[in-house]
Amino acid sequence: GAVVSQHPSWVICKSGTSVKIECRSLDFQATTMFWYRQFPKQSLMLMATSNEGSKATYEQGVEKDKFLINHASLTLSTLTVTSAHPEDSSFYICTAWDSTTNEQYFGPGTRLTVT
Amino acid sequence: QKEVEQDPGPLSVPEGAIVSLNCTYSNSAFQYFMWYRQYSRKGPELLMYTYSSGNKEDGRFTAQVDKSSKYISLFIRDSQPSDSATYLCAMSASGGATNKLIFGTGTLLAVQP
Numbered sequence: 001g002a003v004v005s006q007h008p009s010w011v012i013c014k015s016g017t018s019v020k021i022e023c024r025s026l027d028f029q030a031t032t033m034f035w036y037r038q039f040p041k042q043s044l045m046l047m048a049t050s051n052e053g054s055k056a057t058y059e060q061g062v063e064k065d066k067f068l069i070n071h072a073s074l075t076l077s078t079l080t081v082t083s084a085h086p087e088d089s090s091f092y093i094c095t096a097w098d099s100t101t102n103e104q105y106f107g108p109g110t111r112l113t114v115t
Numbered sequence: 116q117k118e119v120e121q122d123p124g125p126l127s128v129p130e131g132a133i134v135s136l137n138c139t140y141s142n143s144a145f146q147y148f149m150w151y152r153q154y155s156r157k158g159p160e161l162l163m164y165t166y167s168s169g170n171k172e173d174g175r176f177t178a179q180v181d182k183s184s185k186y187i188s189l190f191i192r193d194s195q196p197s198d199s200a201t202y203l204c205a206m207s208a209s210g211g212a213t214n215k216l217i218f219g220t221g222t223l224l225a226v227q228p
Contacts, residue, residue: 004158006158034215034216041123041220042220043119043121043203043218043219043220043221044159044203044205044216044218045218046215046216046217049215091156093158093159095216103161103164104161104216105161106151106158106159106160106161107158108157108158109156109157109158111156
């Protein structure tokens with residue numbers, strides 16, 4: 001099946017700093033990628049839909065100025081958590097949609113810990 | 116009320132048992148139903164994908180969708196310790212690039228050898 005990678009897999013940062021997470025589709029082009037967040041023992045919650053070459057669409061309650069999304073190419077979307085706080089500590093997962101198979105493929109996730 | 120309800124478990128069964136995992140939902144617009152398996156500290160992987168009502172079988176796994184009751188199930192036959200993971204149901208109203216998934220909370224399954 002198609003492969004989606006995320007980098008880094010685990011990051012620890014200090015409160016107030018910014019962190020960038022990359023999501024790459026390795027063997028297919030993805031015009032659409034999705035960013036999810038998963039808190040411990042909770043479900044995955046969609047944060048935003050990232051479309052190549054256009055602005056991301058954010059879900060209600062997600063601050064677009066805090067979670068900056070850039071989808072500059074057909075194989076790369078980035079999520080930047082700006083001015084991170086401990087409550088932003090979570091598991092961030094991206095998915096990429098493959099138009100040839102009509103399936104979404106999940107990345108392995110990035111665990112963010114803000115101290 | 117959450118759009119998708121799933122019993123978080125944990126569910127502990129002996130090896131070889133038949134496992135039944137379930138989700139209920141409230142949005143009648145959901146047409147696409149999926150089950151994902153997630154190992155600890157890993158991203159989810161797709162197990163089963165069903166469109167509309169009916170049954171789908173793949174090896175030891177069977178997915179059932181009852182749209183009239185807004186109820187979906189995943190059955191695992193001859194469960195193995197390697198099946199121990201969190202199982203997430205997910206659903207969406209549309210396919211393709213607008214496939215925004217709504218997830219259940221996940222059920223933690225432990226298969227005891």
